[in-house]
Amino acid sequence: MLSPPSSIEGPLYKLSGVSFSYGTVPALRGIDINLNAGETIAVLGANGTGKSTLLKLLNGLLFPDSGSIVFKGRKITEESLSGAYSVEFRSSVGFVFSEPDVQLFCATVYDEVAFGPLQLGFGPDEVALRTEETLELLGLTGLSDRTPHSLSSGEKKKVAIATVLVTNPAVILMDEPTLGLDPRTQRWLLGLIGVLKATGKTFILSTHDLKLVGEIADRVVLLNEANSVEHTGDTATILADTKLLFKANIIGDPAAVSTEVGATIRL
Numbered sequence: 001m002l003s004p005p006s007s008i009e010g011p012l013y014k015l016s017g018v019s020f021s022y023g024t025v026p027a028l029r030g031i032d033i034n035l036n037a038g039e040t041i042a043v044l045g046a047n048g049t050g051k052s053t054l055l056k057l058l059n060g061l062l063f064p065d066s067g068s069i070v071f072k073g074r075k076i077t078e079e080s081l082s083g084a085y086s087v088e089f090r091s092s093v094g095f096v097f098s099e100p101d102v103q104l105f106c107a108t109v110y111d112e113v114a115f116g117p118l119q120l121g122f123g124p125d126e127v128a129l130r131t132e133e134t135l136e137l138l139g140l141t142g143l144s145d146r147t148p149h150s151l152s153s154g155e156k157k158k159v160a161i162a163t164v165l166v167t168n169p170a171v172i173l174m175d176e177p178t179l180g181l182d183p184r185t186q187r188w189l190l191g192l193i194g195v196l197k198a199t200g201k202t203f204i205l206s207t208h209d210l211k212l213v214g215e216i217a218d219r220v221v222l223l224n225e226a227n228s229v230e231h232t233g234d235t236a237t238i239l240a241d242t243k244l245l246f247k248a249n250i251i252g253d254p255a256a257v258s259t260e261v262g263a264t265i266r267l
């Protein structure tokens, strides 16, 4: 089921001058990046720098106010995703939201996982096969009759991941994948990403978790507090650049923290 994606020419995503605002609130400004197939890319940035917005743009949930996003040589617009191309795009790109509640809406875990393949038009046997295989892969078989909203947050996260993996997309976008997971589940997720990575899948992850970045990312896109790209580069180089990470508010300065605490206590 987990076959490698077909090879393509050029970058998987090409973003040129992408800007996006929520009304008057700017979320991304002038983003120019290429993301390649088969890479695992970590999007790093302080709160509010635009990581989630970037992933939503890559998934066609939002569209740039200006600039362009080209996926496999094809521009992603509201129009291009409202036609026949939408099925091809939606089956190629999966998105795991940071909050699983946003993603889960069916009566049972089984229906939740079966929903994607049904939407993509697979026949009943294929839907059942994929759903059962995916539930088993994620250790969710015992929860298949449960209501998603009655699950713990880690279980919900696993179901949200299952709803994406079941359609076997070549590109997986994950917004803060380890958020709210216990250490064993985090480790399990890193292992799963490693296995899927080896099949040639592309992962684009937003995270505050530098350990996760160090373990699985090939490349980092670092966003700054001006909602622009501060830097892109290979993971080892960026993680070793503590000046850059401090400037981008990815790591704190211990001296500054103790001063702030001292000021608070005096008040």
Ligand SMILES: Nc1ncnc2c1ncn2[C@@H]1O[C@H](COP(=O)(O)OP(=O)(O)OP(=O)(O)O)[C@@H](O)[C@H]1O
Pocket: 022, 025, 026, 027, 045, 046, 047, 048, 049, 050, 051, 052, 053, 054
């Ligand atoms: N629905 C929305 N309506 C208005 N403004 C929004 C909305 N969503 C995000 N924003 C604003 O857009 C900017 C970028 O937000 P975004 O959620 O993309 O940041 P982020 O890097 O994912 O942050 P975090 O680390 O907190 O998850 C922020 O200033 C945020 O307040």
Ligand SMILES: [Mg+2]
Pocket: 051, 052, 053, 098, 175, 206
């Ligand atoms: Mg976010």
